Amino acid sequence: MRIQQQTLKRVLPLVFAVCLVSTPGVAEELNFSDSELSLLKTFATWPPSVPADPGNEYSGEAWAEELGAVLFNDTALSGNQSISCATCHQSEHGLAETTAVSVAGAQPHVRNTQGLLNVGYQRWFGWDGGADSLWAASLRPMLSEVEMASNIEDLANTLRRSNTLNQSLSEAGIDIKHLNDEALVVAVGKFIGAYLRTLTSHETRFDQFVADLINGENNPAAEQFMSISAQRGMKLFFGEGNCFVCHFGPNFSNGEFHDIGRPFFTAVGQVDPGRLAGIKRLKKDPYNLDGYFNGTKEPSDILKTTSVKTGQITFGQWRTPSLRNLLSTAPYMHDGSLATLREVVDYYADIDPSRLHSKGEAILKPNNWTSSERNDLVEFLKALSE
Numbered sequence: 001m002r003i004q005q006q007t008l009k010r011v012l013p014l015v016f017a018v019c020l021v022s023t024p025g026v027a028e029e030l031n032f033s034d035s036e037l038s039l040l041k042t043f044a045t046w047p048p049s050v051p052a053d054p055g056n057e058y059s060g061e062a063w064a065e066e067l068g069a070v071l072f073n074d075t076a077l078s079g080n081q082s083i084s085c086a087t088c089h090q091s092e093h094g095l096a097e098t099t100a101v102s103v104a105g106a107q108p109h110v111r112n113t114q115g116l117l118n119v120g121y122q123r124w125f126g127w128d129g130g131a132d133s134l135w136a137a138s139l140r141p142m143l144s145e146v147e148m149a150s151n152i153e154d155l156a157n158t159l160r161r162s163n164t165l166n167q168s169l170s171e172a173g174i175d176i177k178h179l180n181d182e183a184l185v186v187a188v189g190k191f192i193g194a195y196l197r198t199l200t201s202h203e204t205r206f207d208q209f210v211a212d213l214i215n216g217e218n219n220p221a222a223e224q225f226m227s228i229s230a231q232r233g234m235k236l237f238f239g240e241g242n243c244f245v246c247h248f249g250p251n252f253s254n255g256e257f258h259d260i261g262r263p264f265f266t267a268v269g270q271v272d273p274g275r276l277a278g279i280k281r282l283k284k285d286p287y288n289l290d291g292y293f294n295g296t297k298e299p300s301d302i303l304k305t306t307s308v309k310t311g312q313i314t315f316g317q318w319r320t321p322s323l324r325n326l327l328s329t330a331p332y333m334h335d336g337s338l339a340t341l342r343e344v345v346d347y348y349a350d351i352d353p354s355r356l357h358s359k360g361e362a363i364l365k366p367n368n369w370t371s372s373e374r375n376d377l378v379e380f381l382k383a384l385s386e
């Protein structure tokens with residue numbers, strides 16, 4: 001009886017929604033112009049192929065990916081033996097944490113834990129782009145005092161005792177005894193990096209909608225994938241809102257850094273300068289692509305890192321996040337300061353252009369959107385989740 005009532009509660013709103021959409025007179029059908037369609041095509045076909053992890057000689061090797069998955073969940077990689085990557089990057093939350101800033105590490109963090117799905121499409125890693133490869137971004141948390149708080153020597157001692165690691169390495173023809181402590185720890189970063197590259201998310205309602213639209217040219221069947229409200233929101237995203245300019249391409253991220261005017265104070269008198277600090281960190285990092293441990297020495301990878309420059313404009317910039325699977329990765333922004341998608345949309349709609357520190361972001365301007373238009377945009381963002 002209870003189950004039946006619950007099922008009814010779930011099914012009734014659905015039936016109601018279907019009636020609303022399919023009743024003539026009530027249903028509204030949106031058309032998409034040729035220019036809208038050609039823009040949508042640049043966001044189509046999910047998932048695209050993932051580039052190799054730069055400088056990682058194990059990238060794409062199945063054994064390294066499998067080993068990386070095991071290591072990702074291994075608490076032995078932390079100083080106190082109780083924190084693994086998965087402690088913060090939780091699979092039930094899109095590989096993110098649910099708190100505004102990360103609290104699960106050795107010390108409280110000032111930033112929000114990033115979800116790791118689709119991370120392989122990025123060129124720079126971390127909110128501030130402080131790492132230039134997945135393996136360097138995987139190595140850092142093990143050594144960071146704030147995150148897993150271990151060190152090369154302790155890590156190497158633990159790793160040398162691991163049966164899984166010894167077995168996988170010997171199967172791959174690598175003699176663990178020939179690796180010094182640092183090389184062994186770097187190799188572990190590379191195995192985990194190889195694994196992270198495989199974490200692509202599945203097709204969403206948006207992907208099905210766009211595929212259908214492109215094949216059928218304004219095919220009303222596409223409606224089964226995205227509600228009219230979500231479609232109206234999509235028009236705002238690609239139109240008036242200019243959201244697509246930065247959240248560009250199938251992963252909804254141009255991979256670049258922008259200032260959207262979020263606060264940069266982390267405590268009284270303390271600031272998080274974003275990209276400016278990220279570039280400084282990158283340049284000093286012994287594990288960057290310009291360093292000894294780059295295992296592939298691809299000239300274009302090295303150039304990426306040697307040519308990037310700090311400048312006042314980089315203060316307060318953050319990497320454009322992907323907008324896929326936002327439903328699992330709340331709260332939002334580098335400091336987790338916005339709790340819901342509606343708060344994010346309200347922030348953009350009511351944006352104060354004088355708060356944008358770097359002058360470049362003229363594409364961001366306040367919009368006079370009504371509450372229901374804002375809701376449409378939220379519905380669209382939801383359609384980008386699995």
Ligand code: HEC
Nearest residue numbers: 085088102104105111112113114125126127137138141147
């Ligand atoms: C204490 C929590 C915590 C732990 C443990 C942790 N991370 Fe993270 N991770 C974060 C936070 C916070 C960020 C954002 C950091 C920043 O912007 O500087 C992040 C960012 C990342 C990124 C960059 C994602 C992107 O989109 O650019 C990668 C990759 C990553 N972590 C991998 C790992 C791996 C691999 C491990 C284990 C070896 C790990 N993390 C352990 C909290 C954690």
Ligand code: HEC
Nearest residue numbers: 241242243246258262318319320321332333334344348361
């Ligand atoms: C100028 C480039 C730019 C434009 C235009 C832009 N964004 Fe963003 N967006 C960003 C950046 C950068 C961040 C991260 C800011 C931070 O962490 O402080 C972000 C963050 C977000 C987030 C949070 C994602 C997360 O995982 O935390 C959402 C949602 C979002 N934007 C949606 C939109 C929507 C909707 C629009 C259009 C109304 C839009 N963006 C326009 C650059 C942009």
